[in-house]
Amino acid sequence: MSMTFAPVCEAQAPIARLNPVAKLAAVAAISTTALVAADWLTPLLLLAALAAAVPFTGIRFGPLAHRLRFLWLAAGAVVLVNAIFAAEQTGRILIAFGPLEIGTGALIDGAAIGLRVCVAATAGVLGFATTDPTDLADALTQQLRAPARFTIGALAALRLLPLLGAEWRQITSARRARGLEGGWNPLRRARLFASTMFTLLVGAIRRAGRLAAAMDARGFDSEVPRTHARVQRMHPADWALMVAGALVCAGAVAISAAYGTFTVVT
Amino acid sequence: MIPVEFRDFAWRHAGRRAQAVSGVDLRVEPGERVLLLGPSGSGKSTLLAALAGLLTDDSGEQDGEVLLDGKPAADQRDRVGILFQDPETQLVMARSGDDVAFGLENQAAPREQIWPRARAALEAVGFPYDLSRSTHALSGGEQQRLALAGVLARRPDLILLDEPTANLDPEGAQDIREALRAALADTEATLIVVEHRVAEILDLVDRVIALGPGGTLLADGPAAAVLGEHGEHLAAQGVWVPGVPLPTRPSRGAGDVALRGESLALDYPGTDRSAVDDVSFELRAGELLAVTGPNGSGKSTLALLAGGLVRPTRGRSTVPGESRPLHKLPARRLATRVGSVFQDPEHQFVTGTVRDELAFGPRQAKWSKDRIEARVAELLERLRLAHLANANPHTLSGGEARRLSVAGALAAAPEVLLLDEPTFGQDRRTWGELVDLTADIRDEGTALLAVTHDRDFAAALAGRELILKGGRLAQERRR
Numbered sequence: 001m002s003m004t005f006a007p008v009c010e011a012q013a014p015i016a017r018l019n020p021v022a023k024l025a026a027v028a029a030i031s032t033t034a035l036v037a038a039d040w041l042t043p044l045l046l047l048a049a050l051a052a053a054v055p056f057t058g059i060r061f062g063p064l065a066h067r068l069r070f071l072w073l074a075a076g077a078v079v080l081v082n083a084i085f086a087a088e089q090t091g092r093i094l095i096a097f098g099p100l101e102i103g104t105g106a107l108i109d110g111a112a113i114g115l116r117v118c119v120a121a122t123a124g125v126l127g128f129a130t131t132d133p134t135d136l137a138d139a140l141t142q143q144l145r146a147p148a149r150f151t152i153g154a155l156a157a158l159r160l161l162p163l164l165g166a167e168w169r170q171i172t173s174a175r176r177a178r179g180l181e182g183g184w185n186p187l188r189r190a191r192l193f194a195s196t197m198f199t200l201l202v203g204a205i206r207r208a209g210r211l212a213a214a215m216d217a218r219g220f221d222s223e224v225p226r227t228h229a230r231v232q233r234m235h236p237a238d239w240a241l242m243v244a245g246a247l248v249c250a251g252a253v254a255i256s257a258a259y260g261t262f263t264v265v266t
Numbered sequence: 267m268i269p270v271e272f273r274d275f276a277w278r279h280a281g282r283r284a285q286a287v288s289g290v291d292l293r294v295e296p297g298e299r300v301l302l303l304g305p306s307g308s309g310k311s312t313l314l315a316a317l318a319g320l321l322t323d324d325s326g327e328q329d330g331e332v333l334l335d336g337k338p339a340a341d342q343r344d345r346v347g348i349l350f351q352d353p354e355t356q357l358v359m360a361r362s363g364d365d366v367a368f369g370l371e372n373q374a375a376p377r378e379q380i381w382p383r384a385r386a387a388l389e390a391v392g393f394p395y396d397l398s399r400s401t402h403a404l405s406g407g408e409q410q411r412l413a414l415a416g417v418l419a420r421r422p423d424l425i426l427l428d429e430p431t432a433n434l435d436p437e438g439a440q441d442i443r444e445a446l447r448a449a450l451a452d453t454e455a456t457l458i459v460v461e462h463r464v465a466e467i468l469d470l471v472d473r474v475i476a477l478g479p480g481g482t483l484l485a486d487g488p489a490a491a492v493l494g495e496h497g498e499h500l501a502a503q504g505v506w507v508p509g510v511p512l513p514t515r516p517s518r519g520a521g522d523v524a525l526r527g528e529s530l531a532l533d534y535p536g537t538d539r540s541a542v543d544d545v546s547f548e549l550r551a552g553e554l555l556a557v558t559g560p561n562g563s564g565k566s567t568l569a570l571l572a573g574g575l576v577r578p579t580r581g582r583s584t585v586p587g588e589s590r591p592l593h594k595l596p597a598r599r600l601a602t603r604v605g606s607v608f609q610d611p612e613h614q615f616v617t618g619t620v621r622d623e624l625a626f627g628p629r630q631a632k633w634s635k636d637r638i639e640a641r642v643a644e645l646l647e648r649l650r651l652a653h654l655a656n657a658n659p660h661t662l663s664g665g666e667a668r669r670l671s672v673a674g675a676l677a678a679a680p681e682v683l684l685l686d687e688p689t690f691g692q693d694r695r696t697w698g699e700l701v702d703l704t705a706d707i708r709d710e711g712t713a714l715l716a717v718t719h720d721r722d723f724a725a726a727l728a729g730r731e732l733i734l735k736g737g738r739l740a741q742e743r744r745r
Binding site for chain 2: 134155213228230
């Protein structure tokens with residue numbers, strides 16, 4: 001259980017240098033549009049726009065596809081489930097196998113839902129997997145005036161997360177040494193899981209307390225307004241990104257409406 | 267550089283009846299370098315926390331005054347820097363430079379000053395990497411140096427060190443002492459340090475204050491005078507006084523092979539690098555085999571493989587009378603053959619009372635009720651835990667928890683016991699208890715393997731030593 005938060009691109013890639021808040025705004029606009037639109041064309045256009053943007057971001061397709069590998073599976077499953085269990089099978093029946101029937105109408109509806117999931121997730125990965133958590137915390141503090149107690153506190157907690165993985169393995173070995181292991185018995189497994197989790201939490205809470213004391217000892221709780229060692233600014237490219245995000249959304253909706261397919265989720 | 271003064275100071279932690287310290291009257295002059303000594307429970311850490319302004323109204327009840335430069339310490343946090351034991355829980359940020367900058371941001375230092383000051387502090391402690399170095403990629407000693415830089419960058423007038431080397435291996439401890447030496451030469455700040463291992467830190471201080479239980483003053487003066495007059499007494503109280511001889515308990519001779527490691531190897535998942543590579547050894551009844559080597563040499567991993575707790579990539583660990591290798595034994599059977607004691611005792615506690623903790627292994631092994639009761643009573647008596655029989659294991663002191671984890675591993679009467687850093691961070695008194703306990707177990711015929719950095723522990727007990735380097739057996743040596 002190793003956790004990494006490594007970005008999918010080089011630190012100097014164009015998308016990694018954008019302001020995280022601008023990325024957040026663009027991601028929010030595109031995801032919201034995709035989730036509000038109920039037709040199949042709008043999310044398809046948004047997905048096309050995202051794909052077209054990738055070459056300009058500096059992201060390599062390999063790591064991106066790797067990150068998204070579960071998404072394709074999930075989206076496929078969403079399409080199938082929605083197509084099979086649609087309230088009524090409309091259009092031409094494509095498959096008829098005993099009680100199982102899939103019609104074109106249901107398949108298109110299912111595909112629309114799958115596409116929307118794809119758009120939201122791809123936009124999310126493009127936005128967050130290219131963002132250093134420290135940069136995000138800085139931008140939230142400096143552009144959105146989020147309290148440092150929240151942003152820096154979250155960063156400190158994030159730093160401790162990978163330690164939990166190592167500790168979990170330690171505790172599991174220690175339990176085996178005491179004669180405890182789950183084996184094939186689901187009840188025993190569940191009880192062991194609960195007791196391991198308890199030990200992990202006791203340790204995590206102690207650690208968090210010590211970390212909080214160390215942070216306060218370095219003046220984190222002082223009344224003085226903090227200065228910022230690292231500057232996050234909104235550059236023209238960041239405004240351009242947000243405008244581009246809005247234009248893509250408006251464009252996708254406009255084309256879909258002109259084509260006569262656009263509907264809104266009700 | 268400021269004077270520090272306790273005036274009839276007392277502190278009671280919230281929810282406790284007894285005061286942690288009371289009636290403390292102390293004055294430290296500006297620029298003095300003071301070593302604060304005392305056994306566990308003498309309130310040293312409480313005094314440091316008071317000076318650092320970390321004792322808040324909701325965490326307990328204070329009497330008397332703690333003054334820095336004549337004003338209450340709680341209002342002057344900005345003038346004090348404190349370094350704690352555990353490097354892992356002092357670092358806040360993902361990148362080393364950002365972590366030093368964190369304390370300066372809190373101080374509202376102007377941006378153009380932050381980076382030069384951070385760089386200067388990192389240079390002062392001899393931090394060998396650049397500012398963007400990931401804080402996860404640092405060793406314990408390097409992390410502690412980084413934490414020290416974070417303290418120094420804020421330019422405190424009073425520097426407090428709360429057992430700064432207690433959680434480090436010998437190399438890391440040496441690193442941090444060198445960093446301290448260099449950094450303290452550059453500052454005129456007043457210094458107060460708490461440290462059990464006295465010898466290594468004496469050249470940094472010019473005054474020693476020894477405390478007794480509850481913060482009572484035992485001795486105060488130049489190091490030589492205090493240690494000369496009160497050395498024996500302080501050693502008995504748990505202080506590592508230099509020159510006071512340590513006990514040794516040589517083995518009475520080894521018996522038959524009790525555990526055999528055969529070409530044990532473990533690869534890191536998804537790589538062809540090995541944590542442990544092709545290590546073979548025999549462990550005999552009635553001997554203690556020490557496994558030593560620098561950090562990251564695979565010592566602890568070897569103990570996990572030898573104990574059948576982790577499946578080896580290659581090789582196997584066996585005990586006489588079992589046809590299967592240990593890693594294939596069901597856990598409850600394994601616990602009756604080989605006991606393992608981990609570095610953190612709390613990881614091993616699985617019940618709510620000390621008594622149940624001791625009965626746990628035998629119950630798993632389906633012993634009869636009478637036999638279990640007799641065994642528990644015997645262990646409680648021998649390990650001096652009888653008065654704690656109904657206490658929750660998580661509430662024990664460090665030394666008690668360590669004894670309990672050893673007793674728990676022994677309860678089901680395995681013939682082999684594997685110990686990972688049994689004396690890590692213990693004071694001298696607990697150390698002595700652990701040496702005696704371990705020697706007794708060994709002399710009853712148990713085969714012991716101890717992974718340890720502690721040269722004194724190995725010297726006191728080990729008949730043989732395996733030295734690991736980079737996961738391989740570099741040398742096997744008879745002592």
